[in-house]
Amino acid sequence: MPRKTHDDSLETRKRILESALRLFSRRGFERTSLSDIAKYSNVTRGAIYWHFENKEDLFAALCEELDKDQFSGSYLYEASLGHEEDPLGKLRGWLMMMIDPQSTNYINSSIFSMVISIINGGSTNELLKAKVMKFAQSRRDFISAVIRNAIEREQLPKNLNVGLAVEHLGMFIVGFMYQSRINMTDDVLKNFDLVVGKEIDVLKTLVNQE
Amino acid sequence: MPRKTHDDSLETRKRILESALRLFSRRGFERTSLSDIAKYSNVTRGAIYWHFENKEDLFAALCEELDKDQFSGSYLYEASLGHEEDPLGKLRGWLMMMIDPQSTNYINSSIFSMVISIINGGSTNELLKAKVMKFAQSRRDFISAVIRNAIEREQLPKNLNVGLAVEHLGMFIVGFMYQSRINMTDDVLKNFDLVVGKEIDVLKTLVNQE
Amino acid sequence: MPRKTHDDSLETRKRILESALRLFSRRGFERTSLSDIAKYSNVTRGAIYWHFENKEDLFAALCEELDKDQFSGSYLYEASLGHEEDPLGKLRGWLMMMIDPQSTNYINSSIFSMVISIINGGSTNELLKAKVMKFAQSRRDFISAVIRNAIEREQLPKNLNVGLAVEHLGMFIVGFMYQSRINMTDDVLKNFDLVVGKEIDVLKTLVNQE
Amino acid sequence: MPRKTHDDSLETRKRILESALRLFSRRGFERTSLSDIAKYSNVTRGAIYWHFENKEDLFAALCEELDKDQFSGSYLYEASLGHEEDPLGKLRGWLMMMIDPQSTNYINSSIFSMVISIINGGSTNELLKAKVMKFAQSRRDFISAVIRNAIEREQLPKNLNVGLAVEHLGMFIVGFMYQSRINMTDDVLKNFDLVVGKEIDVLKTLVNQE
DNA sequence: GATGAATGAGGATTCATTCAT
DNA sequence: GATGAATGAATCCTCATTCAT
Numbered sequence: 089m090p091r092k093t094h095d096d097s098l099e100t101r102k103r104i105l106e107s108a109l110r111l112f113s114r115r116g117f118e119r120t121s122l123s124d125i126a127k128y129s130n131v132t133r134g135a136i137y138w139h140f141e142n143k144e145d146l147f148a149a150l151c152e153e154l155d156k157d158q159f160s161g162s163y164l165y166e167a168s169l170g171h172e173e174d175p176l177g178k179l180r181g182w183l184m185m186m187i188d189p190q191s192t193n194y195i196n197s198s199i200f201s202m203v204i205s206i207i208n209g210g211s212t213n214e215l216l217k218a219k220v221m222k223f224a225q226s227r228r229d230f231i232s233a234v235i236r237n238a239i240e241r242e243q244l245p246k247n248l249n250v251g252l253a254v255e256h257l258g259m260f261i262v263g264f265m266y267q268s269r270i271n272m273t274d275d276v277l278k279n280f281d282l283v284v285g286k287e288i289d290v291l292k293t294l295v296n297q298e
Numbered sequence: 299m300p301r302k303t304h305d306d307s308l309e310t311r312k313r314i315l316e317s318a319l320r321l322f323s324r325r326g327f328e329r330t331s332l333s334d335i336a337k338y339s340n341v342t343r344g345a346i347y348w349h350f351e352n353k354e355d356l357f358a359a360l361c362e363e364l365d366k367d368q369f370s371g372s373y374l375y376e377a378s379l380g381h382e383e384d385p386l387g388k389l390r391g392w393l394m395m396m397i398d399p400q401s402t403n404y405i406n407s408s409i410f411s412m413v414i415s416i417i418n419g420g421s422t423n424e425l426l427k428a429k430v431m432k433f434a435q436s437r438r439d440f441i442s443a444v445i446r447n448a449i450e451r452e453q454l455p456k457n458l459n460v461g462l463a464v465e466h467l468g469m470f471i472v473g474f475m476y477q478s479r480i481n482m483t484d485d486v487l488k489n490f491d492l493v494v495g496k497e498i499d500v501l502k503t504l505v506n507q508e
Numbered sequence: 509m510p511r512k513t514h515d516d517s518l519e520t521r522k523r524i525l526e527s528a529l530r531l532f533s534r535r536g537f538e539r540t541s542l543s544d545i546a547k548y549s550n551v552t553r554g555a556i557y558w559h560f561e562n563k564e565d566l567f568a569a570l571c572e573e574l575d576k577d578q579f580s581g582s583y584l585y586e587a588s589l590g591h592e593e594d595p596l597g598k599l600r601g602w603l604m605m606m607i608d609p610q611s612t613n614y615i616n617s618s619i620f621s622m623v624i625s626i627i628n629g630g631s632t633n634e635l636l637k638a639k640v641m642k643f644a645q646s647r648r649d650f651i652s653a654v655i656r657n658a659i660e661r662e663q664l665p666k667n668l669n670v671g672l673a674v675e676h677l678g679m680f681i682v683g684f685m686y687q688s689r690i691n692m693t694d695d696v697l698k699n700f701d702l703v704v705g706k707e708i709d710v711l712k713t714l715v716n717q718e
Numbered sequence: 719m720p721r722k723t724h725d726d727s728l729e730t731r732k733r734i735l736e737s738a739l740r741l742f743s744r745r746g747f748e749r750t751s752l753s754d755i756a757k758y759s760n761v762t763r764g765a766i767y768w769h770f771e772n773k774e775d776l777f778a779a780l781c782e783e784l785d786k787d788q789f790s791g792s793y794l795y796e797a798s799l800g801h802e803e804d805p806l807g808k809l810r811g812w813l814m815m816m817i818d819p820q821s822t823n824y825i826n827s828s829i830f831s832m833v834i835s836i837i838n839g840g841s842t843n844e845l846l847k848a849k850v851m852k853f854a855q856s857r858r859d860f861i862s863a864v865i866r867n868a869i870e871r872e873q874l875p876k877n878l879n880v881g882l883a884v885e886h887l888g889m890f891i892v893g894f895m896y897q898s899r900i901n902m903t904d905d906v907l908k909n910f911d912l913v914v915g916k917e918i919d920v921l922k923t924l925v926n927q928e
Numbered sequence: 929g930a931t932g933a934a935t936g937a938g939g940a941t942t943c944a945t946t947c948a949t
Numbered sequence: 950g951a952t953g954a955a956t957g958a959a960t961c962c963t964c965a966t967t968c969a970t
Contacts, residue, residue: 093933093969093970094932094933096933097932097933097934100933100934116328118326118328118329119328121959121960121961122960122961122962123959123960123961131934131935132934132935132936133935133936133961133962134934134935134936134937134962134963134964135933135934135935137961137962137963138932138933138934138935139933142961142962143960143961143962203480221480224480249485249489251483251485252483252485252486252489252493254483255477255483255485255486256486256493258473258477259470259473259474259476259477259486260469260473261473262472262473262476262477263468263469263470263471263472263473263474263476264469264473266469266472266473266476267465267468267469267472270413270431270434273461273462273464273465275459275461275462275465276462276465276466276469279459279462279504279507282462282504282507283462283466286500286503286504289500290496290499290500293496294489294492294496297489297492303950306950307950307951310950310951331942331943331944332943332944332945333942333943333944341951341952342951342952342953343943343944343945343952343953344946344947344950344951344952344953344954345950345951345952347944347945347946347951348950348951349950352944352945353943353944353945513929516929517929517930520929520930536748538746538748538749539748541963541964541965542964542965542966543963543964543965551930551931552930552931552932553931553932553964553965553966554929554930554931554932554933554967554968555929555930555931557930557965557966557967558929558930559929562965562966563964563965563966623900641900644900669905669909671903671905672903672905672906672909672912672913674903675897675903675905675906676906676913678893678897679890679893679894679896679897679906680889680893681893682892682893682896682897683888683889683890683891683892683893683894683896684889684893686889686892686893686896687885687888687889687892690833690851690854693881693882693884693885695879695881695882695885696882696885696886696889699879699882699924699927702924702927703882703886706920706923706924709920710916710919710920713916714909714912714916717909717912723948723949723954724953724954726954727953727954727955730954730955751938751939751940752939752940752941753938753939753940761955761956762955762956762957763940763941763956763957764942764943764954764955764956764957764958765954765955765956767940767941767942767955768953768954768955768956769954772940772941773939773940773941
C-alpha cells in the first residue's frame with residue numbers, strides 16, 4: 089500500500105537510494121537490476137519509478153546525494169575550512185580513513201567504479217554524464233580548497249602546481265581503491281600510514297617548473 | 299561454404315579476441331554483447347561459441363592471451379631480464395608509454411576496468427575469477443622481477459619492501475588510468491615525466507621499517 | 509488546500525474532458541495515457557479518478573458530452589429544425605466546415621478514429637461500447653432529421669432511401685476525414701465545394717429502387 | 719527448437735506476418751502485443767525479433783508485404799494493364815469485392831486503421847512512417863493507372879482531374895470501410911451496386927474546371 | 929474534491945545460449 | 950568450422966488503478 093505522509097515518502101526514497109548505493113557499489117551498475125533494488129528496499133519497482141525517472145536517473149540522484157554529504161563532517165570538510173589550522177593534517181586523517189570499513193569515505197569510494205562505468209561505458213545520456221562528472225568534479229573542488237588552504241598556512245609551497253597536486257591525489261585515491269579491490273597484499277594495509285605520508289611528501293614537491 | 303583450414307580457424311579466433319579486447323575495454327564487460335563482438339569481427343555469434351564456451355570463457359581466454367604477451371617485447375619485459383643493466387630506466391620508459399595511445403601498454407591498461415568488473419561484479423564463476431586473478435597476478439610478478447633486478451643492480455635499496463613497492467606501482471598505474479578516463483586535466487599529461495619521476499623516487503624509499 | 513466549490517469542480521471536470529478530447533483525437537485512445545491528460549489539464553491523475561471511474565468511462569463521458577453539443581448551434585442543427593427553409597443548403601454549409609480547422613465540426617470529426625478504435629479494438633466493456641455506439645447513432649439521427657426536413661421542403665425526392673442517404677453521407681464524412689489525415693492532395697481541398705456539391709447531387713438520386 | 723532450413727525460416731516469417739495481419743487488423747496496432755502474435759504463430763517472442771527489428775518494423779514489413787500483393791491478380795491489377803479493354807468495369811468489380819469477406823480486398827482494407835494509427839498516432843520513427851506512406855501511396859498509384867487507362871479507352875473524359883478522381887475514390891473506399899465497421903445499416907450492403915455505380919458516375923464528372 | 933504515493937500487471941526489447949544443418 | 954534460426958529468461962519501463970490523507 090502507498091506511503092501515507094510526505095515523511096513516509098522521503099523515507100521510501102531514502103531507502104531506495106541506500107539500497108542502490110549498496111548494490112551498485114557491490115555489483116556494479118549493470119549487474120544491479122531495479123528488481124534487485126526494489127527487493128532490497130522492500131518496495132515495488134513501480135515505487136522506484138515514482139521517485140526516479142529511470143535507472144540512470146536513480147544513479148544520478150545517488151551521485152548528487154553522495155556529492156552533498158560525501159565530505160560533510162569529514163576531516164576533508166574541516167580541512168577545507170578557512171580557519172582550520174592544520175589542513176594537511178586533516179587531509180592526512182581523511183586519507184587514512186580509506187582503510188576503515190566504517191567510514192563513509194570507504195563506502196563512497198566504491199561508487200567510483202560506477203562513475204567510470206557510466207562515463208566510459210557509452211551511456212548516451214548527456215545529462216547523466218554531466219551529473220556524474222559534477223560529482224567527480226566536486227571531489228576535485230574540495231581537495232583543491234584544502235590544498236589552497238594548506239598553501240595559505242604554509243604547509244605547502246607557494247609555487248605549488250595546484251591542478252597537478254589535485255590530480256595526483258585523485259590518482260592516489262582511485263589507485264588505492266581499485267588495487268584494494270583486486271587483491272591487495274597486506275603490505276599496503278600494514279604500511280598505509282607510510283604510504284599516505286609519502287603521498288603527502290610528493291605533493292609538497294609538485295611545484296611549477298621553470 | 300568451404301571447410302576452413304586450421305589457419306583460418308586460428309585467424310578467426312584471433313579476430314574474435316581482438317574485437318573482444320577492443321570492445322570490452324571500451325564499453326566494459328556487461329555493456330558489450332556477443333552480438334557486438336560478432337559484428338565487429340565479421341563472424342556470427344555461433345562462431346564465437348565454437349571457439350569459446352561462453353562469454354565468461356571468452357573473457358578468460360582474453361585475459362590469458364593478454365597475460366602471455368602483455369609485456370613481451372616491452373620495456374617492462376626487458377627490465378625483467380637478468381642481464382638488463384638499467385632496469386629502473388626501462389621501467390620508467392614503460393610507465394611513460396601509458397600516455398601513448400599507440401602502445402599496447404595503453405590498450406592493455408584499459409582491460410583493468412573489466413578485471414574489476416568481473417572480480418567485484420559478483421560473477422559466480424570461480425574458474426573465471428581465478429583466471430582473471432592470475433592475469434592480475436602476472437603483472438605483479440613481472441613488476442616484482444623488475445624491482446628485484448633493480449635491487450640487484452643497486453638502483454633500489456637492498457632493504458626495499460618489495461611487496462609494498464609492487465603494490466604502490468600498481469596503485470600508480472591503475473590510479474592514472476582511471477583518472478585519465480574521467481576527466482584528467484592537462485596538468486598531469488604535461489608533467490607526466492615529473493609525475494613518473496616522483497613515483498620512482500617514492501619507490502626508492504619504501505624500505506622495510508624497523 | 510482549500511475545499512473546492514461546486515463550480516471549481518465542474519470547471520476541473522470540463523478541463524479534463526477538453527484535454528481528453530484534444531489528446532484522444534490527436535493520438536488515439538491507446539496512445540494517450542491518463543498521465544498525459546492529467547498534465548495537459550493541470551490536474552493530478554487522482555483528480556481524473558474522482559470525476560471518472562476509469563479511462564473507458566472518461567471516454568464514454570466524452571462521447572456523451574460531444575453527443576450533447578456536437579451539433580448544437582451548428583449549421584447541421586439549424587438544418588434539422590422544422591422551420592428551416594433551406595436544410596440542404598445548411599447541410600452543405602456544415603460539410604464545407606470540415607476543412608476549417610477552427611470549426612468544432614473539424615475537431616469533433618477526429619473523434620471518430622477513437623470511436624473506431626473502441627468498437628473495433630476489442631474493448632470488452634459493453635457499457636462503453638453502447639455509449640460509443642449511441643454517440644455514433646446520434647450523428648445518424650441528426651443527419652436523418654435533416655434529410656427528412658429536406659424531403660419535406662422538396663429539396664430531396666419523396667421516395668429517397670433515407671437510411672441509405674444517411675449512410676452515404678456518413679461514408680463521405682469519414683472518408684474525407686481519414687484521407688485528409690493520410691496525405692490528401694491539394695486537389696480535394698481546392699475543389700472541396702465541387703466535391704461537396706457532387707455528394708449532394710448523389711444524395712438526390714439515392715431513391716428506393718423498384 | 720530452432721527451425722532448420724531456410725525454407726522453414728521463411729515459413730516462420732510468413733506465419734508471423736499472417737498472425738500480425740490478423741491480429742493487428744482485428745484489434746489494432748496498440749492493442750496487439752508481440753506476445754499475442756507470438757502465441758498466435760506458435761513461435762516465441764524471440765523468433766519475432768529474429769525476423770523483425772521491433773514491433774514497428776514488423777508492421778512496416780507487413781505493409782510492404784501487403785503492398786506487394788494487395789492488388790496482384792485482382793480486378794484492380796487487371797484494370798491497370800494497358801491492354802485491358804474495360805478498365806472501368808474492372809474497377810467496379812474490384813470495388814464490389816469490398817463487401818466480400820473472402821476477398822483480400824476485404825481483408826487488406828482493414829489494415830488502414832493501423833496506417834492511420836501509425837501516421838497520426840505520433841510514431842516518431844520516420845522510416846516507419848515512410849514505409850507506411852509508401853504503402854498508402856501505392857494504392858493511389860494503382861488507381862491512378864486505372865483511371866488513366868479508362869481515359870485512354872474513353873470511358874472517362876479527357877479533361878478529368880485525375881488527382882481529384884483518385885482522391886475521391888480513396889475517400890469512397892476508406893469511408894465505406896470505416897462506416898461498415900461501426901454499424902452500417904443493411905441499406906448500404908443491399909444497395910452496394912447502386913452506391914458503387916454512383917461513385918463511378920461522380921468520377922466521370924470530376925473534370926478540370928475553367 | 930483533490931493530491932501524492934505506491935502497486936502490480938503487462939509490454940517491448942535484449943541477449944546469452946542452443947542446436948540442426 | 951561455422952551459420953542461421955530460435956529460445957527463454959531477464960530487464961527496463963509504462964500505465965491504469967488504488968487509497969490514505
